[in-house]
Amino acid sequence: MDLGMGKVADSYSRACKNRIEAMLDGYIHSLNELASLDTLKNILYGVRVVIDYRNRHLTDFAEVHLENDPKARFFSVSVTRLDIVRDVRRVMRSAGFDEMKFDEDNMTLWIIIKRPSYDQRHELALEASRLERATRQAAANVKRDTLERLRAAVDREYIEEFDIKPTMETIETIYARTVEQITLITIRRRQQILGSFFVFESKEDEQLWEEERTTAHDKLFTIHDIDYNVKTVLPIKSGPKKKVPKPEKVKQIIYVSKPTDFSNGILKDVLRSAMANNAPLKVTGCLICRSDFYLQFLEGPKESIDALYEKILVDKRHTDIKRLRGKNVNGRVFGAWAMKYDFNKNWMWSPDQVKKGVLHKLKADEALAIFEKLAIKDAEKKKLLEEEQAAILAKTKPATKKKAANATAQT
Numbered sequence: 001m002d003l004g005m006g007k008v009a010d011s012y013s014r015a016c017k018n019r020i021e022a023m024l025d026g027y028i029h030s031l032n033e034l035a036s037l038d039t040l041k042n043i044l045y046g047v048r049v050v051i052d053y054r055n056r057h058l059t060d061f062a063e064v065h066l067e068n069d070p071k072a073r074f075f076s077v078s079v080t081r082l083d084i085v086r087d088v089r090r091v092m093r094s095a096g097f098d099e100m101k102f103d104e105d106n107m108t109l110w111i112i113i114k115r116p117s118y119d120q121r122h123e124l125a126l127e128a129s130r131l132e133r134a135t136r137q138a139a140a141n142v143k144r145d146t147l148e149r150l151r152a153a154v155d156r157e158y159i160e161e162f163d164i165k166p167t168m169e170t171i172e173t174i175y176a177r178t179v180e181q182i183t184l185i186t187i188r189r190r191q192q193i194l195g196s197f198f199v200f201e202s203k204e205d206e207q208l209w210e211e212e213r214t215t216a217h218d219k220l221f222t223i224h225d226i227d228y229n230v231k232t233v234l235p236i237k238s239g240p241k242k243k244v245p246k247p248e249k250v251k252q253i254i255y256v257s258k259p260t261d262f263s264n265g266i267l268k269d270v271l272r273s274a275m276a277n278n279a280p281l282k283v284t285g286c287l288i289c290r291s292d293f294y295l296q297f298l299e300g301p302k303e304s305i306d307a308l309y310e311k312i313l314v315d316k317r318h319t320d321i322k323r324l325r326g327k328n329v330n331g332r333v334f335g336a337w338a339m340k341y342d343f344n345k346n347w348m349w350s351p352d353q354v355k356k357g358v359l360h361k362l363k364a365d366e367a368l369a370i371f372e373k374l375a376i377k378d379a380e381k382k383k384l385l386e387e388e389q390a391a392i393l394a395k396t397k398p399a400t401k402k403k404a405a406n407a408t409a410q411t
């Protein structure tokens with residue numbers, strides 16, 4: 001920023017003026033940044049979310065993008081996974097953005113930037129005042145520093161005492177102009193930030209603004225649109241809505257029981273019944289089995305589940321049956337399995353804990369979480385297997401590729 005003083009004669013004043021002009025440029029830059037859209041980029045920073053039962057940084061899965069046009073009153077967040085959209089929406093809402101649309105095809109959440117509230121503007125204006133105080137202090141330091149160097153030059157007899165008077169006067173003039181410019185710059189930014197809420201902080205400020213403002217002050221900041229209040233249209237295509245299949249309504253039951261006797265033969269019989277009966281009844285689920293407990297998850301049409309559970313309740317091969325969960329929900333957990341079974345290698349309850357009834361004390365949600373975890377592990381394994389197969393296929397020579405593809409299709 002040019003202080004508008006033209007060239008100054010001596011090297012001390014010149015150095016002082018250059019330092020101050022650079023400092024004013026820094027101040028304008030900071031004020032510009034203050035209410036800039038760039039701050040939106042930090043919204044997701046530091047936010048942690050639970051993904052696949054692990055605590056992760058949201059920024060690893062979502063990223064804020066700003067438009068090049070500073071007048072665009074929207075920004076977007078691209079997400080890498082569908083299951084985090086809810087969390088991203090939550091974070092945006094708590095940051096004050098409640099108008100958003102999700103574009104599933106491009107995995108992008110579009111968010112409207114609303115006109116800032118009075119409180120938000122007030123906060124920004126306070127921050128501008130804080131920056132102003134710091135800049136005034138920095139200007140005073142430059143002045144003091146220049147005067148000290150001038151005094152040192154006199155002490156070392158580089159300059160005569162009577163020669164420094166005009167330099168000292170120029171430095172005082174530079175400083176006085178700087179203080180004025182700082183006030184004018186701050187007034188301009190406060191006007192933009194506060195919009196219709198702006199008032200001059202004092203009569204002197206108002207007078208200074210009337211007398212000293214120039215068109216340069218009007219053009220100082222790149223964002224002129226903080227008061228922008230036109231209807232924003234999000235750049236999201238509004239094509240025909242895709243028909244999303246309705247999730248299936250199913251009943252879930254989870255129970256725990258104690259085997260009356262446990263052998264491979266008994267287990268095979270139980271699983272044989274499950275394999276044979278469940279698919280036609282549209283029942284799917286998972287049975288965790290160990291010599292000291294069964295923990296079973298059943299899901300399917302309500303009538304099928306109720307009828308099957310009646311049969312299981314009177315089965316003499318187990319006892320101490322306790323239902324942990326019975327709920328109608330949307331969608332299945334083990335859609336691909338008539339009855340997945342798990343020989344409880346992964347579950348760390350000791351025989352003593354089981355004896356003391358740890359499983360009978362499980363809450364409904366805890367019991368469900370155990371099975372959901374198993375299902376996710378299963379899905380991950382399946383994905384890995386598919387990727388491995390694809391990698392093998394890619395490596396296979398062209399002549400044998402067809403054979404390999406057929407083999408995979410048959411498995």
Ligand SMILES: Cc1cc2nc3c(=O)[nH]c(=O)nc-3n(C[C@H](O)[C@H](O)[C@H](O)COP(=O)(O)O)c2cc1C
Nearest residue numbers: 270273274277278294296308311312315317318339
């Ligand atoms: C721990 C446990 C789990 C069972 N799970 C199933 C099951 O998922 N599906 C099933 O049809 N039978 C299951 N059974 C067996 C049933 O209690 C019952 O014996 C069986 O459904 C009778 O089948 P049937 O009518 O074809 O003879 C289970 C039994 C036990 C002890």
